[in-house]
Amino acid sequence: MNKQSTPEMALSRRRFLQVVGATAISGSLLASINDVRALVDEQAIVAASLDFEQLASAYSLTENLGYLNHASIGTMPRVVQQAHQHYLRLCESNPWLYVWGGGWDAGLRAVREATARALGCQAEQVALSHNTTETFSLLAQGLPLQAGDEVLFSSLNHDGASICWQQQASRRGFSVRRFAVPLHDVVSMSADDVVALHVEQIREHTRVLVFPHIDNLIGLRHPLQQLVQAARAKGVEFVCVDGAQTLGMLPLDVAASDVDVYACSAHKWMQAPKGLGASYIHARLLEVLKPMWMTWGQQRWQGSVRVFEDYGTRNFPELMAFGDALQFQQQLGRGRKLERYQHLRQQAMDMVDATAGLVWRSPRSDHLAGSLYAVGLQQGRASATAQRLFQQHGLVVRAFDTPGLNSLRLSPNVFNTTQELQRVMQLAIAAA
Ligand SMILES: Cc1ncc(COP(=O)(O)O)c(C=O)c1O
Known part of the structure:
Protein backbone atom coordinates (compact mmCIF):
# COMPACT_ATOMS: atom_id res chain seq x y z
CA MET A 1 0.00 0.00 0.00
CA ASN A 2 1.48 3.33 -0.96
CA LYS A 3 1.59 5.60 2.09
CA GLN A 4 3.70 8.32 0.45
CA SER A 5 2.26 11.82 0.61
CA THR A 6 2.05 13.74 -2.61
CA PRO A 7 3.70 17.21 -2.55
CA GLU A 8 0.22 18.79 -2.66
CA MET A 9 -0.87 16.84 0.40
CA ALA A 10 2.27 17.71 2.32
CA LEU A 11 1.76 21.38 1.46
CA SER A 12 -1.85 21.25 2.43
CA ARG A 13 -1.04 19.47 5.70
CA ARG A 14 1.58 22.14 6.50
CA ARG A 15 -0.94 24.85 5.78
CA PHE A 16 -3.48 23.05 7.97
CA LEU A 17 -1.08 22.94 10.89
CA GLN A 18 -0.17 26.60 10.40
CA VAL A 19 -3.76 27.72 10.52
CA VAL A 20 -4.73 25.40 13.38
CA GLY A 21 -1.78 26.72 15.38
CA ALA A 22 -2.53 30.34 14.55
CA THR A 23 -6.21 30.22 15.37
CA ALA A 24 -5.66 28.42 18.66
CA ILE A 25 -3.57 31.41 19.69
CA SER A 26 -5.88 34.07 18.28
CA GLY A 27 -8.86 32.55 20.08
CA SER A 28 -11.25 34.03 17.54
CA LEU A 29 -14.00 31.40 17.68
CA LEU A 30 -15.92 32.01 14.51
CA ALA A 31 -12.88 32.58 12.37
CA SER A 32 -11.14 29.53 13.76
CA ILE A 33 -14.03 27.12 13.17
CA ASN A 34 -14.42 28.41 9.65
CA ASP A 35 -10.69 28.10 9.10
CA VAL A 36 -10.68 24.50 10.29
CA ARG A 37 -13.61 23.62 8.04
CA ALA A 38 -11.97 25.38 5.09
CA LEU A 39 -8.81 23.39 5.68
CA VAL A 40 -10.61 20.11 5.98
CA ASP A 41 -12.23 20.94 2.68
CA GLU A 42 -8.88 21.86 1.18
CA GLN A 43 -7.32 18.58 2.36
CA ALA A 44 -10.31 16.56 1.32
CA ILE A 45 -10.14 18.06 -2.17
CA VAL A 46 -6.49 17.03 -2.32
CA ALA A 47 -7.43 13.55 -1.04
CA ALA A 48 -10.27 13.32 -3.56
CA SER A 49 -7.83 14.04 -6.37
CA LEU A 50 -5.78 10.97 -5.44
CA ASP A 51 -6.33 7.51 -6.81
CA PHE A 52 -8.17 5.49 -4.19
CA GLU A 53 -5.14 3.18 -4.08
CA GLN A 54 -3.09 6.11 -2.69
CA LEU A 55 -5.72 7.40 -0.30
CA ALA A 56 -4.41 5.36 2.65
CA SER A 57 -1.82 8.14 3.01
CA ALA A 58 -4.62 10.38 4.33
CA TYR A 59 -5.18 8.01 7.31
CA SER A 60 -3.03 6.87 10.19
CA LEU A 61 -3.42 3.09 10.06
CA THR A 62 -0.28 1.14 10.99
CA GLU A 63 1.98 0.67 8.00
CA ASN A 64 1.40 -2.67 6.27
CA LEU A 65 -1.76 -3.42 8.23
CA GLY A 66 -4.39 -4.78 5.85
CA TYR A 67 -7.44 -3.29 7.53
CA LEU A 68 -10.50 -4.91 5.97
CA ASN A 69 -12.91 -4.52 8.85
CA HIS A 70 -14.55 -1.13 8.35
CA ALA A 71 -17.93 -2.70 9.12
CA SER A 72 -16.87 -3.28 12.73
CA ILE A 73 -15.25 0.09 13.19
CA GLY A 74 -13.97 2.77 10.83
CA THR A 75 -10.82 4.86 10.93
CA MET A 76 -10.73 8.66 10.93
CA PRO A 77 -8.83 10.51 8.21
CA ARG A 78 -5.87 12.35 9.70
CA VAL A 79 -7.33 15.75 8.88
CA VAL A 80 -10.51 14.92 10.82
CA GLN A 81 -8.39 13.85 13.79
CA GLN A 82 -6.58 17.20 13.58
CA ALA A 83 -9.83 19.11 13.42
CA HIS A 84 -11.08 17.16 16.46
CA GLN A 85 -7.93 18.02 18.41
CA HIS A 86 -8.36 21.65 17.51
CA TYR A 87 -11.95 21.70 18.81
CA LEU A 88 -10.78 20.00 22.00
CA ARG A 89 -8.15 22.67 22.58
CA LEU A 90 -10.69 25.38 21.91
CA CYS A 91 -13.15 23.82 24.35
CA GLU A 92 -10.55 23.54 27.07
CA SER A 93 -9.61 27.20 26.60
CA ASN A 94 -13.01 28.22 28.03
CA PRO A 95 -15.15 25.16 28.91
CA TRP A 96 -18.20 27.14 29.95
CA LEU A 97 -18.34 29.03 26.67
CA TYR A 98 -17.96 25.87 24.59
CA VAL A 99 -20.34 23.72 26.59
CA TRP A 100 -23.10 26.00 27.87
CA GLY A 101 -22.36 29.42 26.35
CA GLY A 102 -23.52 28.62 22.81
CA GLY A 103 -19.95 28.81 21.48
CA TRP A 104 -20.56 26.10 18.89
CA ASP A 105 -24.14 26.99 17.88
CA ALA A 106 -23.39 27.90 14.27
CA GLY A 107 -20.95 24.99 13.85
CA LEU A 108 -23.41 22.46 15.28
CA ARG A 109 -26.20 23.74 13.10
CA ALA A 110 -23.95 23.09 10.13
CA VAL A 111 -23.26 19.55 11.40
CA ARG A 112 -26.98 18.80 11.65
CA GLU A 113 -27.59 20.21 8.18
CA ALA A 114 -24.73 18.19 6.67
CA THR A 115 -26.00 15.04 8.42
CA ALA A 116 -29.46 15.67 6.98
CA ARG A 117 -27.97 15.98 3.50
CA ALA A 118 -26.13 12.67 3.96
CA LEU A 119 -29.33 10.97 5.14
CA GLY A 120 -31.61 12.57 2.59
CA CYS A 121 -33.94 14.46 4.94
CA GLN A 122 -34.45 17.82 6.69
CA ALA A 123 -32.24 19.04 9.54
CA GLU A 124 -35.22 19.13 11.92
CA GLN A 125 -35.68 15.38 11.39
CA VAL A 126 -32.17 14.51 12.61
CA ALA A 127 -31.29 13.48 16.17
CA LEU A 128 -27.55 13.44 16.85
CA SER A 129 -27.00 10.34 18.95
CA HIS A 130 -24.17 8.15 20.23
CA ASN A 131 -24.87 5.18 17.95
CA THR A 132 -27.50 2.88 16.44
CA THR A 133 -27.89 0.82 19.61
CA GLU A 134 -28.89 3.93 21.55
CA THR A 135 -31.66 4.82 19.11
CA PHE A 136 -33.07 1.29 19.25
CA SER A 137 -33.07 1.45 23.05
CA LEU A 138 -35.00 4.71 22.76
CA LEU A 139 -37.56 3.02 20.48
CA ALA A 140 -37.99 -0.11 22.58
CA GLN A 141 -38.58 2.03 25.66
CA GLY A 142 -40.52 4.87 24.14
CA LEU A 143 -42.86 3.62 21.40
CA PRO A 144 -46.51 3.30 22.48
CA LEU A 145 -46.69 -0.52 22.60
CA GLN A 146 -48.80 -2.67 24.85
CA ALA A 147 -49.65 -6.26 25.69
CA GLY A 148 -50.69 -8.10 22.53
CA ASP A 149 -48.51 -6.00 20.19
CA GLU A 150 -45.70 -7.72 18.33
CA VAL A 151 -42.26 -6.54 17.25
CA LEU A 152 -40.91 -8.51 14.29
CA PHE A 153 -37.42 -8.92 12.88
CA SER A 154 -35.30 -11.52 11.09
CA SER A 155 -32.24 -13.47 12.15
CA LEU A 156 -30.16 -10.94 10.17
CA ASN A 157 -31.08 -8.19 12.63
CA HIS A 158 -28.07 -7.13 14.72
CA ASP A 159 -28.10 -7.58 18.50
CA GLY A 160 -27.83 -3.81 18.88
CA ALA A 161 -31.28 -3.49 17.29
CA SER A 162 -32.74 -6.67 18.86
CA ILE A 163 -31.79 -7.09 22.52
CA CYS A 164 -33.49 -3.85 23.59
CA TRP A 165 -36.88 -5.14 22.30
CA GLN A 166 -36.41 -8.48 24.03
CA GLN A 167 -35.59 -6.78 27.35
CA GLN A 168 -38.45 -4.31 27.15
CA ALA A 169 -40.93 -6.98 26.05
CA SER A 170 -40.81 -8.69 29.43
CA ARG A 171 -41.20 -5.33 31.24
CA ARG A 172 -43.89 -3.83 29.03
CA GLY A 173 -45.86 -6.90 27.94
CA PHE A 174 -45.48 -6.75 24.16
CA SER A 175 -43.96 -9.72 22.31
CA VAL A 176 -40.99 -10.13 20.01
CA ARG A 177 -40.67 -12.62 17.16
CA ARG A 178 -37.48 -13.39 15.26
CA PHE A 179 -37.74 -15.43 12.09
CA ALA A 180 -34.91 -17.28 10.36
CA VAL A 181 -33.44 -16.15 7.05
CA PRO A 182 -32.15 -19.15 5.04
CA LEU A 183 -28.57 -17.92 4.74
CA HIS A 184 -27.57 -20.09 1.80
CA ASP A 185 -30.51 -18.89 -0.28
CA VAL A 186 -29.64 -15.21 0.02
CA VAL A 187 -26.92 -15.47 -2.66
CA SER A 188 -29.53 -15.88 -5.37
CA MET A 189 -32.47 -13.92 -3.91
CA SER A 190 -34.17 -11.07 -5.75
CA ALA A 191 -35.48 -7.90 -4.10
CA ASP A 192 -39.01 -9.35 -4.37
CA ASP A 193 -37.86 -12.51 -2.57
CA VAL A 194 -36.46 -10.43 0.30
CA VAL A 195 -39.70 -8.47 0.59
CA ALA A 196 -41.82 -11.64 0.43
CA LEU A 197 -39.69 -13.28 3.12
CA HIS A 198 -40.62 -10.45 5.50
CA VAL A 199 -44.18 -9.87 4.42
CA GLU A 200 -45.25 -13.47 4.91
CA GLN A 201 -44.15 -13.19 8.54
CA ILE A 202 -46.33 -10.15 9.31
CA ARG A 203 -49.39 -10.99 11.46
CA GLU A 204 -52.41 -8.94 12.41
CA HIS A 205 -50.83 -7.88 15.71
CA THR A 206 -47.40 -7.01 14.24
CA ARG A 207 -47.06 -3.30 15.02
CA VAL A 208 -43.32 -2.88 14.56
CA LEU A 209 -41.06 -4.20 11.82
CA VAL A 210 -37.30 -3.82 12.26
CA PHE A 211 -34.67 -4.63 9.67
CA PRO A 212 -31.08 -3.66 8.89
CA HIS A 213 -30.68 -1.73 5.65
CA ILE A 214 -27.44 -3.74 5.26
CA ASP A 215 -26.93 -6.56 7.75
CA ASN A 216 -23.54 -7.17 9.33
CA LEU A 217 -23.28 -10.90 8.62
CA ILE A 218 -23.62 -11.38 4.85
CA GLY A 219 -24.22 -7.79 3.77
CA LEU A 220 -27.70 -8.14 2.27
CA ARG A 221 -28.94 -4.69 1.25
CA HIS A 222 -32.64 -4.89 2.04
CA PRO A 223 -34.82 -3.08 -0.54
CA LEU A 224 -35.72 -0.17 1.72
CA GLN A 225 -38.58 1.59 0.01
CA GLN A 226 -40.21 -1.60 -1.26
CA LEU A 227 -40.08 -3.25 2.14
CA VAL A 228 -41.48 -0.21 3.96
CA GLN A 229 -44.36 0.04 1.49
CA ALA A 230 -45.15 -3.68 1.70
CA ALA A 231 -45.09 -3.60 5.51
CA ARG A 232 -47.42 -0.59 5.61
CA ALA A 233 -49.79 -2.32 3.19
CA LYS A 234 -49.97 -5.20 5.67
CA GLY A 235 -50.83 -2.81 8.50
CA VAL A 236 -47.48 -2.40 10.26
CA GLU A 237 -47.52 0.91 12.13
CA PHE A 238 -43.84 1.49 12.86
CA VAL A 239 -41.02 0.54 10.50
CA CYS A 240 -37.64 1.07 12.16
CA VAL A 241 -34.50 0.56 10.10
CA ASP A 242 -30.95 -0.07 11.27
CA GLY A 243 -28.61 1.97 9.09
CA ALA A 244 -25.44 1.26 11.08
CA GLN A 245 -23.72 -0.05 7.94
CA THR A 246 -24.96 2.47 5.41
CA LEU A 247 -24.23 6.05 6.53
CA GLY A 248 -21.06 6.95 4.62
CA MET A 249 -21.22 3.82 2.47
CA LEU A 250 -24.34 4.35 0.36
CA PRO A 251 -26.09 7.43 -1.02
CA LEU A 252 -29.23 7.67 1.15
CA ASP A 253 -32.68 9.11 0.61
CA VAL A 254 -34.41 8.07 3.81
CA ALA A 255 -37.27 10.60 3.88
CA ALA A 256 -38.49 9.32 0.50
CA SER A 257 -38.76 5.78 1.88
CA ASP A 258 -41.51 6.71 4.37
CA VAL A 259 -39.64 4.88 7.13
CA ASP A 260 -40.47 5.94 10.72
CA VAL A 261 -36.95 5.80 12.08
CA TYR A 262 -33.61 5.25 10.38
CA ALA A 263 -30.83 4.86 12.95
CA CYS A 264 -27.14 5.16 12.08
CA SER A 265 -23.67 5.01 13.56
CA ALA A 266 -21.11 7.50 12.32
CA HIS A 267 -17.95 5.70 13.47
CA LYS A 268 -18.02 3.05 10.74
CA TRP A 269 -18.27 4.24 7.14
CA MET A 270 -18.55 7.96 7.93
CA GLN A 271 -15.20 7.77 9.76
CA ALA A 272 -16.26 10.21 12.47
CA PRO A 273 -15.04 10.10 16.10
CA LYS A 274 -16.07 6.92 17.94
CA GLY A 275 -19.31 7.01 19.89
CA LEU A 276 -21.34 9.14 17.47
CA GLY A 277 -24.46 8.43 15.48
CA ALA A 278 -27.44 10.10 13.85
CA SER A 279 -31.04 9.11 13.39
CA TYR A 280 -33.80 10.22 11.11
CA ILE A 281 -37.06 10.40 13.06
CA HIS A 282 -40.30 11.06 11.19
CA ALA A 283 -42.37 14.00 12.48
CA ARG A 284 -45.35 11.70 13.21
CA LEU A 285 -43.30 10.10 16.02
CA LEU A 286 -42.84 13.38 17.89
CA GLU A 287 -46.31 13.05 19.39
CA VAL A 288 -46.03 9.41 20.43
CA LEU A 289 -42.40 8.53 21.14
CA LYS A 290 -41.26 9.13 24.73
CA PRO A 291 -37.68 10.36 25.30
CA MET A 292 -35.28 7.95 26.94
CA TRP A 293 -33.09 10.46 28.77
CA MET A 294 -34.64 12.54 31.54
CA THR A 295 -32.87 15.85 32.00
CA TRP A 296 -33.56 19.28 33.38
CA GLY A 297 -34.70 21.90 30.90
CA GLN A 298 -35.90 19.26 28.47
CA GLN A 299 -39.23 20.98 27.92
CA ARG A 300 -37.46 23.50 25.68
CA TRP A 301 -37.23 20.72 23.07
CA GLN A 302 -40.87 19.68 23.29
CA GLY A 303 -42.18 19.04 19.79
CA SER A 304 -38.64 18.86 18.39
CA VAL A 305 -36.57 15.83 17.49
CA ARG A 306 -33.86 17.24 19.76
CA VAL A 307 -35.77 16.05 22.81
CA PHE A 308 -34.45 12.56 21.94
CA GLU A 309 -30.79 13.59 22.01
CA ASP A 310 -30.68 15.74 25.13
CA TYR A 311 -28.92 13.82 27.89
CA GLY A 312 -27.30 16.76 29.72
CA THR A 313 -23.66 17.75 29.24
CA ARG A 314 -22.43 16.77 25.78
CA ASN A 315 -19.08 16.19 24.12
CA PHE A 316 -19.27 19.00 21.57
CA PRO A 317 -15.70 18.79 20.18
CA GLU A 318 -16.38 15.27 18.87
CA LEU A 319 -19.73 16.36 17.50
CA MET A 320 -18.04 19.24 15.70
CA ALA A 321 -15.55 16.80 14.17
CA PHE A 322 -18.48 14.75 12.87
CA GLY A 323 -19.03 17.75 10.56
CA ASP A 324 -15.49 17.44 9.26
CA ALA A 325 -15.93 13.71 8.66
CA LEU A 326 -19.07 14.47 6.65
CA GLN A 327 -17.21 17.09 4.68
CA PHE A 328 -14.31 14.74 3.95
CA GLN A 329 -16.61 11.98 2.70
CA GLN A 330 -18.59 14.41 0.62
CA GLN A 331 -15.44 15.51 -1.19
CA LEU A 332 -14.58 11.91 -2.02
CA GLY A 333 -17.85 11.77 -3.98
CA ARG A 334 -20.80 9.44 -3.33
C1 LIG B 1 -26.00 -3.81 11.41
C2 LIG B 1 -25.53 -3.28 12.72
N1 LIG B 1 -26.41 -2.73 13.57
C3 LIG B 1 -26.04 -2.21 14.75
C4 LIG B 1 -24.72 -2.23 15.15
C5 LIG B 1 -24.35 -1.63 16.46
O1 LIG B 1 -23.59 -0.47 16.21
P1 LIG B 1 -23.29 0.56 17.37
O2 LIG B 1 -22.48 -0.17 18.41
O3 LIG B 1 -22.53 1.63 16.69
O4 LIG B 1 -24.59 0.99 17.90
C6 LIG B 1 -23.75 -2.80 14.31
C7 LIG B 1 -22.35 -2.86 14.71
O5 LIG B 1 -21.51 -3.45 14.09
C8 LIG B 1 -24.17 -3.32 13.06
O6 LIG B 1 -23.28 -3.87 12.21
Missing part, protein backbone atom coordinates in the same frame (compact mmCIF):
# COMPACT_ATOMS: atom_id res chain seq x y z
CA GLY A 335 -20.99 8.04 -6.85
CA ARG A 336 -17.23 7.57 -7.10
CA LYS A 337 -17.14 5.74 -3.76
CA LEU A 338 -19.99 3.47 -4.75
CA GLU A 339 -18.26 2.54 -8.01
CA ARG A 340 -15.10 1.71 -6.09
CA TYR A 341 -17.00 -0.50 -3.64
CA GLN A 342 -18.67 -2.31 -6.52
CA HIS A 343 -15.35 -2.77 -8.27
CA LEU A 344 -13.69 -4.26 -5.16
CA ARG A 345 -16.67 -6.51 -4.52
CA GLN A 346 -16.65 -7.81 -8.10
CA GLN A 347 -12.94 -8.54 -7.79
CA ALA A 348 -13.48 -10.35 -4.49
CA MET A 349 -16.34 -12.38 -5.96
CA ASP A 350 -14.24 -13.40 -8.99
CA MET A 351 -11.36 -14.46 -6.72
CA VAL A 352 -13.64 -16.54 -4.50
CA ASP A 353 -15.29 -18.21 -7.51
CA ALA A 354 -11.86 -19.12 -8.84
CA THR A 355 -10.52 -20.50 -5.55
CA ALA A 356 -11.20 -24.05 -4.42
CA GLY A 357 -12.17 -24.17 -0.74
CA LEU A 358 -13.84 -20.70 -0.72
CA VAL A 359 -17.56 -20.05 -1.22
CA TRP A 360 -19.29 -16.72 -1.89
CA ARG A 361 -22.05 -16.36 0.72
CA SER A 362 -23.42 -12.86 -0.03
CA PRO A 363 -25.85 -11.40 -2.59
CA ARG A 364 -24.34 -11.24 -6.04
CA SER A 365 -26.26 -8.35 -7.59
CA ASP A 366 -25.09 -4.78 -6.99
CA HIS A 367 -28.46 -3.47 -5.89
CA LEU A 368 -28.71 -6.03 -3.06
CA ALA A 369 -25.12 -5.66 -1.86
CA GLY A 370 -22.74 -3.24 -0.17
CA SER A 371 -19.09 -3.23 0.81
CA LEU A 372 -19.30 -6.11 3.26
CA TYR A 373 -19.44 -9.72 2.25
CA ALA A 374 -18.98 -13.21 3.60
CA VAL A 375 -16.43 -15.61 2.22
CA GLY A 376 -17.22 -19.13 3.40
CA LEU A 377 -14.40 -21.51 4.29
CA GLN A 378 -14.89 -25.17 3.47
CA GLN A 379 -12.05 -26.20 5.78
CA GLY A 380 -11.00 -24.98 9.22
CA ARG A 381 -12.79 -22.72 11.68
CA ALA A 382 -13.27 -19.15 10.48
CA SER A 383 -12.35 -17.58 13.82
CA ALA A 384 -9.07 -19.52 14.01
CA THR A 385 -8.27 -18.53 10.42
CA ALA A 386 -9.00 -14.85 11.12
CA GLN A 387 -6.75 -14.96 14.17
CA ARG A 388 -3.89 -16.39 12.12
CA LEU A 389 -4.44 -13.86 9.34
CA PHE A 390 -4.04 -11.07 11.86
CA GLN A 391 -1.23 -12.46 13.98
CA GLN A 392 0.94 -13.79 11.15
CA HIS A 393 0.04 -11.49 8.24
CA GLY A 394 -1.41 -8.26 9.66
CA LEU A 395 -4.76 -8.72 7.92
CA VAL A 396 -7.83 -7.64 9.89
CA VAL A 397 -11.13 -9.33 8.99
CA ARG A 398 -14.11 -10.39 11.07
CA ALA A 399 -14.93 -14.09 11.42
CA PHE A 400 -18.33 -15.70 11.86
CA ASP A 401 -18.35 -19.33 12.96
CA THR A 402 -22.17 -19.32 12.62
CA PRO A 403 -23.30 -22.84 11.66
CA GLY A 404 -23.74 -23.10 7.89
CA LEU A 405 -21.77 -19.90 7.34
CA ASN A 406 -18.25 -20.38 8.76
CA SER A 407 -17.08 -17.26 6.99
CA LEU A 408 -14.63 -14.40 6.92
CA ARG A 409 -16.40 -11.10 6.55
CA LEU A 410 -14.52 -8.64 4.38
CA SER A 411 -15.54 -5.01 4.60
CA PRO A 412 -13.09 -2.92 2.56
CA ASN A 413 -13.16 0.85 2.37
CA VAL A 414 -12.36 2.72 -0.83
CA PHE A 415 -8.63 2.83 -0.09
CA ASN A 416 -8.31 -0.94 0.32
CA THR A 417 -6.79 -2.68 -2.67
CA THR A 418 -7.35 -5.73 -4.84
CA GLN A 419 -3.96 -6.99 -3.65
CA GLU A 420 -5.15 -6.95 -0.04
CA LEU A 421 -8.24 -8.93 -0.98
CA GLN A 422 -6.07 -11.36 -2.89
CA ARG A 423 -3.79 -11.87 0.11
CA VAL A 424 -6.78 -12.67 2.32
CA MET A 425 -8.11 -15.25 -0.14
CA GLN A 426 -4.77 -16.97 -0.65
CA LEU A 427 -3.71 -16.95 2.97
CA ALA A 428 -7.16 -18.03 4.20
CA ILE A 429 -6.79 -21.22 2.19
CA ALA A 430 -3.22 -21.74 3.36
CA ALA A 431 -4.19 -21.02 6.98
CA ALA A 432 -7.29 -23.22 7.10
